[in-house]
Amino acid sequence: MRILKEAIEQYLTKETFGRCDFHTHSFLSEGALLPMEALRRAHALGIEVYAITDHASASTLDIIPKVVKDCELATKHWGIIAIPGIELTHVPVGAMDELIDQSLELGAKIIVIHGDYDNFRARRERNQSSSSKK
Numbered sequence: 190m191r192i193l194k195e196a197i198e199q200y201l202t203k204e205t206f207g208r209c210d211f212h213t214h215s216f217l218s219e220g221a222l223l224p225m226e227a228l229r230r231a232h233a234l235g236i237e238v239y240a241i242t243d244h245a246s247a248s249t250l251d252i253i254p255k256v257v258k259d260c261e262l263a264t265k266h267w268g269i270i271a272i273p274g275i276e277l278t279h280v281p282v283g284a285m286d287e288l289i290d291q292s293l294e295l296g297a298k299i300i301v302i303h304g305d306y307d308n309f310r311a312r313r314e315r316n317q318s319s320s321s322k323k
């Protein structure tokens with residue numbers, strides 16, 4: 190959630206308010222459109238900030254660089270702020286940090302946690318409080 194919060198703080202401004210979507214899917218998971226077509230339609234509708242956050246787990250993180258390429262093209266040629274992301278889905282809590290790191294390395298700028306977020310957050314809070322006591 191921290192990563193999504195940072196992205197929202199970075200991109201959600203008075204000027205873009207109401208014209209942002211930070212959580213969408215292409216046909217790479219449960220959506221119907223190519224990432225590029227989703228970006229094109231978003232741009233045509235006047236959306237200024239559009240993140241593609243397809244569902245993935247360890248076996249499908251390779252979709253991230255593909256989305257990065259389309260987002261770069263959309264931003265360069267249409268001016269929409271296109272943000273590559275990922276929705277880590279039903280990943281075991283113990284593997285989450287590793288997959289977050291891999292997602293960031295592959296180019297994801299927004300990471301949504303789907304499936305076990307409450308346990309993930311509780312574990313993070315425990316780890317943070319135990320490390321701050323040292």
Ligand SMILES: [Zn+2]
Nearest residue numbers: 212214242276
């Ligand atoms: Zn989703």
